[in-house]
Amino acid sequence: MDHYHPDLVYFDDSPIPLWPVNDTGLKIAAHYYNSSMQLHGGKNDAVMTGKNLENGQDQCMVHDMEHGKMPGIDPLPWQTDTCIGEWQYSRELFDKHGYKKASDVIPMLADIVSKNGNLLLAIPLHADGSPDVDGIAFLKEMAAWMEVNHECIFATRPWRVFGEGPSTTADNGKGYSEGQSDFAKAPFTSKDIRFTASKDRKTVYAIALGWPTDGKLTIKALAKGSTNYPGEVGTVNLLGSDENLAFTRDGTGLTVVLPEKRPCDYAWALRISRR
Numbered sequence: 001m002d003h004y005h006p007d008l009v010y011f012d013d014s015p016i017p018l019w020p021v022n023d024t025g026l027k028i029a030a031h032y033y034n035s036s037m038q039l040h041g042g043k044n045d046a047v048m049t050g051k052n053l054e055n056g057q058d059q060c061m062v063h064d065m066e067h068g069k070m071p072g073i074d075p076l077p078w079q080t081d082t083c084i085g086e087w088q089y090s091r092e093l094f095d096k097h098g099y100k101k102a103s104d105v106i107p108m109l110a111d112i113v114s115k116n117g118n119l120l121l122a123i124p125l126h127a128d129g130s131p132d133v134d135g136i137a138f139l140k141e142m143a144a145w146m147e148v149n150h151e152c153i154f155a156t157r158p159w160r161v162f163g164e165g166p167s168t169t170a171d172n173g174k175g176y177s178e179g180q181s182d183f184a185k186a187p188f189t190s191k192d193i194r195f196t197a198s199k200d201r202k203t204v205y206a207i208a209l210g211w212p213t214d215g216k217l218t219i220k221a222l223a224k225g226s227t228n229y230p231g232e233v234g235t236v237n238l239l240g241s242d243e244n245l246a247f248t249r250d251g252t253g254l255t256v257v258l259p260e261k262r263p264c265d266y267a268w269a270l271r272i273s274r275r
Contacts, residue, residue, distance in 0.1 A: 001032050005039060007046060010081075010120075014052035015061060029060065049079055052178060062118075067182045068175020069108075070115045073158045080112050082182045083122035084138055090124070099124070099134050100183065102141035106267045107188055110207045113153055114162040114194040145264050148240040152205035152269040156196035159204055160228045164221050165192035167209070193219060204229070204272045205239075211268065215258050222254035222272065234275035238268060245270075 001009070009032060011017060016025035029048055036046035049064035050057065063078040070078060084100040085093050093099070109119050123135045131139070146153070162168075167188055173181040188209035196205045206219050221228050236245045236256050240263025247256045256270060 001028075001035060005035070009046070009048045010064070011048065011050050011061075013050060015050040015054070015057045064120075065179045065182075066176045068177065068179035069112055069182055070117060071180055073115050073162050075116070077116055077118065079118045079120055080108075080182055081120040081122070082108075083124070084135070085122075085124040087122065089126065094124070094132055094134060097134060099138060102138055102145060103266050104183055105138075105142065106145055107194075107209045108183055109153065110194040110196075110209065110267055111163065111167075111184075113156060114158060114196055114207075116158045141265075145267070148264045149207075149267070149269045151239055151271070152196050152207055155199060156205065157199055157201070159195040159197040161195060161221055163192070163194040164219070165189065165209075167192040190217060193217075193221075195221065202274055206270045206272060208268045208270070209266075211262065212258070215260070216255055217258055217270070218253040218255045219270075220253040222249070223251055224249045225251060232275040234273045235271075236273075237271045238263060239271060240264060 013025075016029065018024045019026065032046055032048060033044050036044045039045075048061050050061040051064050051066060053061060053063045058076050058078070063074075063076070065078065065080050067080075067082050069080045084105065085098070105121065112119050123131050123139065125131055125135075165188075167184060167186070170184075170186055172185055175181050190208060190210035190212035192209040194207045194209065196207070197203065198205075204222075206222070208217055222233070233247065233249055233254060236247050236254075237243065238245060238259060241259060243259060245256050245258065247254060249255070254272070258268075262268065
């Protein structure tokens with residue numbers, strides 16, 4: 001901490017090293033945060049994570065859920081840590097081309113961010129620290145999606161509800177130690193939508209996890225008269241396109257006519273701006 005001033009310290013402990021045997025872990029945390037404040041003009045810019053936090057421990061550490069995620073929006077920031085393969089390099093898994101695909105991870109990312117979470121994603125590495133060809137292919141796919149859709153992920157905040165659709169109530173199984181399982185067990189449909197919002201709350205992003213066969217996406221949470229969105233909708237755009245999309249709004253929802261050409265292969269994000 002003194003030599004490298006890390007931005008993040010990840011503890012694979014529940015909740016902090018050596019607690020409650022002694023207070024060494026608490027002293028480490030205090031030193032880490034105080035050092036960060038000295039480096040950043042009185043503002044703490046350091047993050048420390050721990051697992052299975054309880055009894056207010058998430059007030060001083062970020063709750064980390066290994067291979068798990070929150071069931072809904074948590075008022076405090078939290079984190080999922082997971083891997084597209086195994087924590088240690090597995091040649092057998094690589095030979096089977098068994099890594100998770102970007103199409104698996106991107107909907108999971110949208111779900112996590114919609115619930116005020118962060119995704120810490122591990123990529124399997126060879127002994128010399130280099131990724132294999134399947135890992136590189138995954139990263140290229142992930143980067144291509146981010147190039148189009150980063151606006152609905154980075155620097156966003158949770159909206160009034162995290163999502164809608166069958167996946168919000170489906171039994172996804174238990175996470176490795178707590179929470180829900182990180183990866184979805186069932187395929188998503190066009191009714192499965194996740195929401196994020198800009199920091200100023202003026203823009204809502206609706207991330208559709210499936211593409212409707214008729215080209216029309218209905219968002220129930222944005223229905224006319226809904227307490228979630230009492231104002232008037234001004235414009236609707238699909239990220240990756242500057243075109244203003246046609247839409248109607250009534251008591252059943254906001255129905256948007258999607259363009260014929262898709263800007264990415266999965267998880268399509270609408271930017272919804274107020275009038």
